[in-house]
Amino acid sequence: MNLRQQLKAKLDRLAEIAALAKSEDRDFTEEEVAEITTLSAEADDLDAKVKAADAAQASVARLTTKSAGGGTAVLERVTDRTDEQFDAIVKQLGMGDQFVKSAAYQSFRGAHPSGFGEGTPISLDRIKVGSLADWYFARRLGLKADAPVQQTALAHLQNIRLPMVDLTTPRPLTLLDLISRGTIGGPSFEYLQITAVTRNAALVPDEILPADSTTKPTSGLSTNLATAKVYTYADGYTVTNQMLADAPALASYLNGQLSYNIDAVIEDKILNGSGTGGNPTGIMNTSGVQAQAFDTDMVTTIRRAITKVTKIGGQVTAVVVSPEDDETFDLLKDAExxxxxxxxxxxxxNTIWGRPRVVSQLVPQGTAILGNWGTVNLLDREGLSVLAFNQHKDYAARNLVYVRAELRAAQAIFKPAELVIADLTA
Known part of the structure; x- marks a missing residue:
């Protein structure tokens, strides 16, 4: 089922719910309200993807490539591609690229071909530029957000063999590469966190023994009721009317600045969120996360912390440290x-005890956080969107525009017991 078929199915279901309530002359039930909310969000997401795919289709259709003989070899007809293929193309675009290629932005630029002058009313509706999966698509492949879009797959170039020496060093991992991602259908949900595990499984003999010897073992599982609430992660910049009218410059600016800043605030809240004052609860403030005191030296301390995770059946997927402590690890020397x-x-x-060593500027010096990072989840609610308007302060009179990017998501830590905060200072 392609994107348009999925969208039609959502809209048909919405119409069905409305028709049923109307025929029975009643208001919507709570279940129907919840379903309508979910369907509306999904329909908006699909509609944005369809528009983005159409914009990508129009762009690709104009692309040509010179053949070896000097002629022009037209790329494969994009009209023959499925919506899923177009969706894959769109996922390769950065946030800024998707914004300037959106129908809303292109329409607004078309209405002002000579640019935006003083007094031009600027108000671009919210433009969805992707989901969390789209946001980290390039990251997973090791691409930079501001890297030019690669279209070689469309040109059907002959396969070539690359020098292997450059492929032996992968792009360094970041904290946001380690965590899991998903979606959330409402404003919040309650869940049980596993804060401690006690495993007492044992062999029970079949023969008759005294009563105090035949008691079967019981393992323990400590839990804590937590709430994953949706928060808005946002950042904005002031740009000139000229930059807003210059699509490539604006795309580069958004890719290089807004995406980096939103990554930083997400990482900060995952680590250090206070859980109060409108903030989510980060790892440093989550009950049930284990602690490891300093033991002998930094390396020994890390190994002790790894044991705390593995002894309850968890896996240490990475050790996250500050830039200063990362430097200290690199400079460690033996007696000679x-x-x-x-x-x-x-x-x-970079590894320590066989586990990836990941650097985060938001981890305090002297502290390491390690464990099963897959238990930390970032759940997409509304995806990424970009707005632009000059109805802000005196911007209209000064030929300035406020461009804002927003992401609505919730974060959840399902097994705090599989994370350890280690003290690396004596």
Missing amino acids: GRYYSGGPWSSGP
């Missing part, structure tokens, strides 16, 4: 002055 890590000329991923 040799670097433990291989020295400044070595290449390859």
